[in-house]
Amino acid sequence: MARALFAERGDDVQLPEVARAAGVGIGTVYRHFPTRPALVEAAAEHRFAELAEFARTERRRQPQLGLVRYLTRVGEMLAGDRGLSAAIQAARGTAETEPKGPARAELEAAVSVVIEEGKAAGAVRADVTVGDVYLMVGALSATIRTGSGEWTRLIELAMVGLRPR
Numbered sequence: 001m002a003r004a005l006f007a008e009r010g011d012d013v014q015l016p017e018v019a020r021a022a023g024v025g026i027g028t029v030y031r032h033f034p035t036r037p038a039l040v041e042a043a044a045e046h047r048f049a050e051l052a053e054f055a056r057t058e059r060r061r062q063p064q065l066g067l068v069r070y071l072t073r074v075g076e077m078l079a080g081d082r083g084l085s086a087a088i089q090a091a092r093g094t095a096e097t098e099p100k101g102p103a104r105a106e107l108e109a110a111v112s113v114v115i116e117e118g119k120a121a122g123a124v125r126a127d128v129t130v131g132d133v134y135l136m137v138g139a140l141s142a143t144i145r146t147g148s149g150e151w152t153r154l155i156e157l158a159m160v161g162l163r164p165r
Contacts, residue, residue, distance in 0.1 A: 002018045002022075002043050003043040003046055003047070003084060005018060005021055006081070006087045007083045007084050008083055009083055010082070010083035010086040010087055011086050011087045011089075011090040013087065015030065015039065036091070040084075040087045040088055040091040041091065041100075043084055044084070044088050045103045047077060048103040048104070048107050049103065049106070051070075051074060051110075052107045052109075053110075054073050055070050055107070055110035055114050056110050058070060058073070058114070063114075063117035063120065064118065066114040066117055066118050067114055067123070067124055067128075067159070068155065068159050070111065070114050070133075071133070071136060072152070072155060075140050078144045078145075078151075079144050079151065082144065082145070085141065085144075085145060108130050115128055115129070115130065115133065122164060123163060124163065125162055125163065125165075126164070128162055139154060140154060
């Protein structure tokens with residue numbers, strides 16, 4: 001519920017609105033999320049869990065396309081959740097909206113497998129790392145956030161550099 005509100009209205013969402021939308025009292029919201037930044041982080045964690053699950057599921061289909069499909073899903077999510085990205089940025093006081101803590105470890109593990117299976121399928125260069133993928137996600141995020149270009153084109157260009165020569 002909160003994530004949908006953040007996606008729609010960004011950093012303007014307040015806890016009483018979340019309580020109303022969820023059909024619960026404000027006390028219930030505060031018991032689970034004592035501060036607004038805690039609620040924003042929980043919404044972000046949910047986004048990262050979805051991305052990790054997508055990576056785990058998608059890689060089983062066609063490992064040679066796993067990385068491009070993962071990056072495309074990230075782009076779709078960022079484009080559809082611009083308000084959540086803005087709320088995360090405001091809550092953290094930085095443009096860095098990458099996962100932290102357990103969510104980061106879970107996502108890194110899933111992306112690492114996507115990369116390794118892509119390498120085994122001959123679709124990804126041998127030296128590609130999870131850090132490289134985070135670099136791409138950062139570029140996608142900035143491109144989408146600023147509207148400075150077509151993010152799908154960015155993925156196409158990046159994949160040329162990530163494929164074996």
